[in-house]
Amino acid sequence: MKSSSVHLNLLKSSELLSSSPVRLRVMLPVGATLACAGLALWWGILFTQLVLAKTQAQAIEDDLAAKNKAHAEAIQKRDLARELKLQLEQLEGYRAGVRAVGAPLAKLAEVIPLRVQLKELSFTPLRAQVLQPPGAKAPLFGPTENVETQKLVIAGLTTKETPVVSLMESLEDGFEALVTSERKINSFKQDSAEADGRRLLSFEVEYTMPARRFAK
Amino acid sequence: MNGGVFQNMAPNARRSFVVTAVLGTVAAVLYLFCVQPGEAQLLRERRRLSDLQDRQARTNSDLKSSGTVKKDLDDLESALAPYRAAMLVPLLESYAMRAKSLLDPLALGAGLEEVGYSDEPFRALPLPKPMPRQLHTRAAVRVTAKGSYQQAVSFLLRLEREYPLVSLQRLDIAAVQGSPAAQSVTFVLEWPAKGGLTRK
Helix, strand or coil, X not given: CCCCCCCCCCCCHHHCCCCCCCCHHHHHHHXXXXXXXHHHHHHHHHHHHHHHHHHHHHHHHHHHHHHHHHHHHHHHHHHHHHHHHHHHHHHHHHHHCCCCCXXXXXXXXXXXXXXXXXXXXXXXXXXXXXXXXXXXXXXXXXXXXXXXXXXXXXXXXXXXXHHHHHHHHHCCCCCCCCCCCCEEEEEEEEEEEEECCEEEEEEEEEEECCCEECCC | CHHHHHHHCCHHHHHHHHXXXXXXXXXXXXXXXXXXXXXXXXXXXXXHHHHHHHHHHHHHHHHHHHHHHHHHHHHHHHHHHHHHHHXXXXXXXXXXXXXXXXXXXXXXXXXXXXXXXXXEXXXXXXXXXXXXXXXXXXXXXXXXXXXXXXXXXXXXXXXXXXXXXXXXXXXXXXXXXXXXXXXXXXXXXXXXXXXXXCCC
């Protein structure tokens, strides 16, 4: 014989308990409490770190304020040293370009042959410095190149060519401060002047002088 | 609809829901008004602290090197001293006048006559990089005289001995017609001198 059982469910749905041992109605507030506690802890840590950072910053600011005067003086000295160093560099450039030719000019008088009479001894003029190049908005404070070259022109009268050749040979040695080996005979011609009843020859020789280099 | 669900909840569940909602709100408030601004503030403070630490490190390093800088300054001052002593400064607003006061004894000693002085255009010196604030220049003065070649050379030798930083920019010795012993002599001499300022 078949038996059947009757199952009565008199519980409301809200009264049903979960079969899980962890109840949601307990866990939700617990989770929320833990979240609040975690956030509060996080905030606390942040606050502590902030206070620490502020304290540290304040200590550094106090330290900087105490060193402010000495530091300003140190900076001023450092800037002055930098400025003086640059000034010295420019002046050392000047010194490097100083031309002292007294001694070779004195020696020149000793090597001029008897039959040569100097009429002129001159350095050619320097080229004008271009401190306002085309298209430049403002004048330059200094030249773009640091080398200057000039020529030494020796002009005179002689009776024949050999004394002039002798003079040029003499200038080949011991006159390095005054002339280089680069030279050009500009003219060698009959002159209207006379000596001992003979027409004299005029000559003009041009030597390139050692470059003045305005750099250390 | 939600109200119905809430009404049908068991008292315990309803309490749990309310507590969770309140705590959730507290958590949200904590995050939005405390944690997040705190994070931002801490970030700003750390940046400021880092800047301050950098400044402090630079300051300490500057102060530490100030002893060396003082020595450098002394060395530089002594290196600059000969240049400063050699600089041509104007007399009565004229460089030529100053040159006259310096060179007349030398010209006289060398035997040059009819010595005249005039200002020549200055020439700029090449610039170091970076540029200094105070520039220096080549002050030029033209000296004209009458005398023999030997007297002119004697003047130059005396000049080079007395003023080693004076440079001969130009020389022109030309014979004078009818006077073989006396030539017309022109020197253009250069001195170091103070120039302009590159910045105020």
